[in-house]
Amino acid sequence: NAGVTQTPKFRILKIGQSMTLQCTQDMNHNYMYWYRQDPGMGLKLIYYSVGAGITDKGEVPNGYNVSRSTTEDFPLRLELAAPSQTSVYFCASSYSPTGRAGGELFFGEGSRLTVL
Amino acid sequence: DQQVKQNSPSLSVQEGRISILNCDYTNSMFDYFLWYKKYPAEGPTFLISISSIKDKNEDGRFTVFLNKSAKHLSLHIVPSQPxxxxxxxxxxxxxxxxxxxxxxxxxxxxxxxx
Structure with a gap:
């Protein structure tokens, strides 16, 4: 099983450019998430989805957009890249919306984005 | 305003000894706690969790302790391995x-x- 796969692993963008971080999971999970991790900080939730066609904002959604057309895919779009978006981005998925039912949160390997 | 604080950025332990990692929280509404482990160039992986109705949960070498009155939890690894x-x-x-x-x-x- 591939689990959660993110592409690209590394990317350098110029200010104002746009790009999409791809995320796909093969576990048939309804719940998917995008996090960012800045140096010395914990992971912060950008957007999440509870199923195909349903997305919602997390703690730090500004500057990002998402879509969820299929159960497997949850791409994250940066429209006008800014230096403040330099970070490591993690996609994750879960069978259960909470950890209490034993539903584990599975993470991808991360995408390191630098905006210059 | 960090609601979950890990005040020690790093810890060095000798192989075979106990590792104790600490965590403090400020929000009394938190009722479920998890520990994740992350290797370089990989995503975090789930390690162990604890519900607020318990004060201890053990899984092999890993034990998590919860002190609700102090809003503090700790992860013990015994024995520690490279x-x-x-x-x-x-x-x-x-x-x-x-x-x-x-x-x-x-x-x-x-x-x-x-």
């Missing part, structure tokens, strides 16, 4: 939320040396 060298994140979920309300600490980098 393969345990990683960044450990503490995380918490409030009573009303799921993973969409998960709050992470900044992490503690554990180095286990021979």
């Amino acid at each position: 393969g345990d060298s990683a960044v450990y994140f503490c995380a918490a979920i409030p009573l009303s939320g799921g993973y969409n309300k998960l709050i992470f600490g900044a992490g503690t980098r554990l180095a286990v040396h021979p």
Whole structure:
């Protein structure tokens, strides 16, 4: 099983450019998430989805957009890249919306984005 | 305003000894706590969790202790092994939320040396 796969692993963008971080999971999970991790900080939730066609904002959604057309895919779009978006981005998925039912949160390997 | 704090950025422990990683939280509405482990160039992986109705949960070499009155939890690794060298994140979920309300600490980098 591939689990959660993110592409690209590394990317350098110029200010104002746009790009999409791809995320796909093969576990048939309804719940998917995008996090960012800045140096010395914990992971912060950008957007999440509870199923195909349903997305919602997390703690730090500004500057990002998402879509969820299929159960497997949850791409994250940066429209006008800014230096403040330099970070490591993690996609994750879960069978259960909470950890209490034993539903584990599975993470991808991360995408390191630098905006210059 | 960090609701989940890991005040030690790093910890160095000798192989075979106990590793104790600490985590403090400020929100009394948190009722479920998790520890994640992260190796370089990989995503975090779930390690162990504890509900607020318990004060201890054990899984092999890993034990998590919860002190609700002090709003403090700790992860004990006994005995520590070189393969345990990683960044450990503490995380918490409030009573009303799921993973969409998960709050992470900044992490503690554990180095286990021979």
